[in-house]
Amino acid sequence: MSTHTPSGGTPFSxxxxxxxxAALKPEAMPEWVPPMLATLTHDLRARKGWIYEHKxxxxxxxxxxxxxxxxxxxxxxxxLDNTYPMVRAVLDVPGPDFILDGExxxxxxxxxxxxILQKLMQIKDPKKAEASGITIVYNVFDILHxxxxxxxxxxxxxRKAILEHEIHFPKPVDIAGTITSWTPQFQQKICKLGxxxxxxxxxxxxxxxxxxxxxxxxxxxxxxxxxxxxxxxxKHSRVGxxxxxxxxxxxxxxxxxxxxxGTGFDDAFLRSLRARMDKLEVPEPAFIDPPRATRxxxxxxxxxxxxxxxxxxxxxxxxxxxxxxxxRDDKPARETRREDAQ
Numbered sequence: 231m232s233t234h235t236p237s238g239g240t241p242f243s244x245x246x247x248x249x250x251x252a253a254l255k256p257e258a259m260p261e262w263v264p265p266m267l268a269t270l271t272h273d274l275r276a277r278k279g280w281i282y283e284h285k286x287x288x289x290x291x292x293x294x295x296x297x298x299x300x301x302x303x304x305x306x307x308x309x310l311d312n313t314y315p316m317v318r319a320v321l322d323v324p325g326p327d328f329i330l331d332g333e334x335x336x337x338x339x340x341x342x343x344x345x346i347l348q349k350l351m352q353i354k355d356p357k358k359a360e361a362s363g364i365t366i367v368y369n370v371f372d373i374l375h376x377x378x379x380x381x382x383x384x385x386x387x388x389r390k391a392i393l394e395h396e397i398h399f400p401k402p403v404d405i406a407g408t409i410t411s412w413t414p415q416f417q418q419k420i421c422k423l424g425x426x427x428x429x430x431x432x433x434x435x436x437x438x439x440x441x442x443x444x445x446x447x448x449x450x451x452x453x454x455x456x457x458x459x460x461x462x463x464x465k466h467s468r469v470g471x472x473x474x475x476x477x478x479x480x481x482x483x484x485x486x487x488x489x490x491x492g493t494g495f496d497d498a499f500l501r502s503l504r505a506r507m508d509k510l511e512v513p514e515p516a517f518i519d520p521p522r523a524t525r526x527x528x529x530x531x532x533x534x535x536x537x538x539x540x541x542x543x544x545x546x547x548x549x550x551x552x553x554x555x556x557x558r559d560d561k562p563a564r565e566t567r568r569e570d571a572q
Contacts, residue, residue: 250388264439285427288335315356326377332370348556371406421450470500494554
């Protein structure tokens with residue numbers, strides 16, 4: 231851990247510019263800071279004053295160190311201490327208070343694999359998590375508070391400088407790398423390599439607790455979170471269930487049907503999810519526009535959320551070529567929206 235002592239009693243004066251130092255404000259350690267979210271775009275391009283980062287295929291994770299104790303929280307403030315004890319063990323050492331923003335990924339060679347991570351996401355026993363054999367990385371890409379100072383009003387480049395100067399931990403913690411230039415050829419290359427995509431960030435922008443256009447996300451392949459509103463009976467030798475009925479909420483909270491997905495499951499998951507869904511079955515659909523064909527369909531309380539990859543949206547608002555990627559316990563059903571590029 232860094233033992234940086236600010237020069238002349240002024241925090242970070244050894245490397246921050248005058249404007250960033252002037253924007254520093256003392257604050258008590260916050261109990262919670264709602265996350266900043268990126269806006270989906272298909273128009274990724276070189277932008278003056280912007281940087282680019284790896285879009286990680288994992289679970290958003292905030293690390294709060296208060297009075298020398300670390301707590302890990304998901305984007306909807308669920309405790310992740312027992313799911314990622316290997317991360318907490320590294321961060322939970324004496325030092326200044328901080329709030330780190332990042333994403334936990336499961337390593338699959340040089341890439342990340344959400345389907346592997348989602349197996350770990352379902353574990354709530356730290357001993358079982360440590361014994362799972364799943365290799366993870368906590369990719370830290372922002373810092374929101376440090377040693378009694380609010381950093382969220384600082385520009386992105388200043389926050390990244392503080393992160394790189396002050397936060398030094400061994401694996402599985404890693405500071406996310408920065409890409410300073412973009413070309414169409416580079417974008418094509420990273421997609422061929424199997425990256426999920428890129429995040430573009432305005433280096434002059436502050437951290438805001440909402441979806442913003444100063445963070446843009448580009449996905450090599452379409453995917454997003456969907457509410458699981460029902461399922462169909464299995465056929466032939468299939469176990470568990472046949473397909474999941476998916477939906478997204480509108481701004482009024484109404485659940486709209488988006489299609490169904492029947493691929494991306496193994497037999498163990500089919501059985502375990504069926505057992506979980508049986509406890510949520512209800513007589514009427516939560517969709518305001520349910521599918522017409524209801525034979526063999528079971529309706530669910532709209533509580534479960536799954537990540538689904540697909541090729542495109544049809545004109546009728548249905549998914550084309552969907553494939554199930556995993557459950558998302560970190561995303562509330564009521565917050566799911568259709569993600570259209572802006």
